Amino acid sequence: MRTAPTAIAAALLAALTLTACGGGDGGDGGGGSGDGKTGAATPESGKGGACTAARAGFEVGPSSAAPTAGDEGAVPVTVTNKSDAACTLTGLAGVDLFAGDKSWALQPQEGASQDTVATLEAGQSMTFTIAYVRGVAGDTEKSAAVDELKLTLPGDTKVSSFKWPDPEVAVKSESTLEATVGPFLPAGD
Numbered sequence: 001m002r003t004a005p006t007a008i009a010a011a012l013l014a015a016l017t018l019t020a021c022g023g024g025d026g027g028d029g030g031g032g033s034g035d036g037k038t039g040a041a042t043p044e045s046g047k048g049g050a051c052t053a054a055r056a057g058f059e060v061g062p063s064s065a066a067p068t069a070g071d072e073g074a075v076p077v078t079v080t081n082k083s084d085a086a087c088t089l090t091g092l093a094g095v096d097l098f099a100g101d102k103s104w105a106l107q108p109q110e111g112a113s114q115d116t117v118a119t120l121e122a123g124q125s126m127t128f129t130i131a132y133v134r135g136v137a138g139d140t141e142k143s144a145a146v147d148e149l150k151l152t153l154p155g156d157t158k159v160s161s162f163k164w165p166d167p168e169v170a171v172k173s174e175s176t177l178e179a180t181v182g183p184f185l186p187a188g189d
Helices: 005-018
Strands: 056-060 072-081 087-090 094-099 102-105 117-120 125-133 148-152 160-163 169-173 179-181
Touching: 056 160, 072 117, 117 125, 125 169
Parallel strands: none
Antiparallel strands: 056 072, 072 125, 087 117, 094 102, 094 148, 125 179, 148 160
């Protein structure tokens, strides 16, 4: 059964809004710790401007995995402002998925704007969703055995790496996966 990525994102947003979601503490704000969580070691104080990985905590998942090939799944990524000052997220996160040494830069979800500005107060979280179509296991022409997700916050250059939590992703073309990046949305209290 196929569902629209926007429907999955909306359902995921509703679930996240009803539950408390925060970024994980522990880690150095750099690479992932294997459990999908990382946090800033020392928040900077008194600075506003763009949200950066150095001042943020991340949590990848829990995902809504696609059950079989052709189905759609969603992987939420929560970003928490770990500093003591507000910061802004302008546009969308940059996301690349990796299968070994091959990588794909994900395109924005239909209707997601690069012009949106979201303000994160100190301690506040926002979530964006990676929607994808599950590929056929073992079919290297129709799917990619994704094992890593790398992301950058808009306006930042620091790359944060995490283990991809779900099965293989369908390949649309040699340079494109059937996966998109959604906008930043409130993560709840």
